[in-house]
Amino acid sequence: MHIKSKNAVITEALEGWRSRGMLDATTAQRLKDDLEQGKTRYSFNAFIITAGVVCLCFAAMTFVAANWEQMSRLLRLGLVLLTLWMAWGAALWAGLRGLHWWHEALMLLGCGVFGAGIMLVSQIYHIQGNAADAVWLWALGSLLAAALTRGQMVLALTIGLFGLWHGLQIDISAAAHALNLPYLVWWLAGAGLAWWQRSRLAAHLCVLALCFWSLSALATVQSPHAAALILLTGTVSVISAMLASLSGPRLLRGFEAPVLAYAALVLGLIVFYLTLTHDAFDRPIPGDGKVHGALWGLLAATLAPALVLALLARIRGWSQAYDLVVCAALGLILLVVHLLPKIPLLSEALLLVPFIWVTRMGWRLDLRSLRSIGMTGFVLALLVVYGETVGSLIGTSGFYLGAGVILLGGAWVATRLDPKKRGGS
Numbered sequence: 001m002h003i004k005s006k007n008a009v010i011t012e013a014l015e016g017w018r019s020r021g022m023l024d025a026t027t028a029q030r031l032k033d034d035l036e037q038g039k040t041r042y043s044f045n046a047f048i049i050t051a052g053v054v055c056l057c058f059a060a061m062t063f064v065a066a067n068w069e070q071m072s073r074l075l076r077l078g079l080v081l082l083t084l085w086m087a088w089g090a091a092l093w094a095g096l097r098g099l100h101w102w103h104e105a106l107m108l109l110g111c112g113v114f115g116a117g118i119m120l121v122s123q124i125y126h127i128q129g130n131a132a133d134a135v136w137l138w139a140l141g142s143l144l145a146a147a148l149t150r151g152q153m154v155l156a157l158t159i160g161l162f163g164l165w166h167g168l169q170i171d172i173s174a175a176a177h178a179l180n181l182p183y184l185v186w187w188l189a190g191a192g193l194a195w196w197q198r199s200r201l202a203a204h205l206c207v208l209a210l211c212f213w214s215l216s217a218l219a220t221v222q223s224p225h226a227a228a229l230i231l232l233t234g235t236v237s238v239i240s241a242m243l244a245s246l247s248g249p250r251l252l253r254g255f256e257a258p259v260l261a262y263a264a265l266v267l268g269l270i271v272f273y274l275t276l277t278h279d280a281f282d283r284p285i286p287g288d289g290k291v292h293g294a295l296w297g298l299l300a301a302t303l304a305p306a307l308v309l310a311l312l313a314r315i316r317g318w319s320q321a322y323d324l325v326v327c328a329a330l331g332l333i334l335l336v337v338h339l340l341p342k343i344p345l346l347s348e349a350l351l352l353v354p355f356i357w358v359t360r361m362g363w364r365l366d367l368r369s370l371r372s373i374g375m376t377g378f379v380l381a382l383l384v385v386y387g388e389t390v391g392s393l394i395g396t397s398g399f400y401l402g403a404g405v406i407l408l409g410g411a412w413v414a415t416r417l418d419p420k421k422r423g424g425s
Helices: 006-019 025-036 044-070 073-096 100-124 131-149 151-167 182-197 201-221 224-246 254-277 294-315 323-337 348-365 368-389 393-417
Strands: none
Touching: 006 025, 025 368, 073 100, 100 131, 100 151, 100 348, 131 151, 131 182, 151 182, 151 201, 182 201, 201 224, 201 254, 201 294, 224 254, 224 294, 224 323, 254 348, 294 323, 348 368
């Protein structure tokens, strides 16, 4: 099956309306021109240019590596600086000539040479340091280049480099260490540039980088279970914020749907983590009934936006009020279940619920990414339930029987509670 882009579908629809006389030729052409305006074309030629520049970069690196020992220290340094300025000079020339993809590729080459220059200079002068510091300096230079030139490929490289810098500082063998909070400053800088440039690629990479940082927090804190709960409530609030933005203001300029999909994916991963490790950690509420005030404060602060948005949605009648209320209620239920001591099969049964809701939300909003995440997660959740109850086949069959009855009954009730009254939505 051939999958068409959104622009192709709209163009075909316009042509169909014109051919059937529903749209005059002038209006149809104006709509097509508006659709094409500002559109950046990704062609095979652009791929060839990028691949060629990368091959030249590797050829130069290989040649230098083969003759490195025979060169004097001054010649090595001069070669690095000459290559750097040649790359940026060529990028400037391509930009002035209006050669978009040459301009992007040569800027990427310039940033690559800058990173190689950092490593080579440290080798020439025997500068001892942490590899993460070198990557940070490389990322900082690329960030400055992305801000000055508005290069989308350079910005994508920058986001990846800051993610690598964060990853290099994670010590898997350590029991616990502080969160890399300075990373959020650089992430915000990259996200701001992505918003300014309206780059979908950079926006996707920013969301992936934030997901990576958020999930890595579980491996770097002293209480992974408490961190997972805070991440759970924060993710629920992010989903609520995206649904609220979809209700009208569109504050992210069309990026709401991708962020919503990423947040749903992170939510699913967190719920899986909490379910599979429910017995591995001490509960945040100890047996003596004393509650950690700091934890309660963080949980309340991160879940409060979802509750407030759900209340506002009901009062003001927002278009996404249904999902906003469900999101807040689901976050509250998941939090309570995973705060309390384990009740047999309750957390496993609850594991199915988020993926059912995400799947239904995907149909309501016509987002294929949400449907894919929801259905895949639902199948994996069923496998988890089977793994937890495999010791008793009767118990497993009883669970699935009860789950089937609940699902069918829930579907019947939902079609009558849904204000849109759309059965099968």
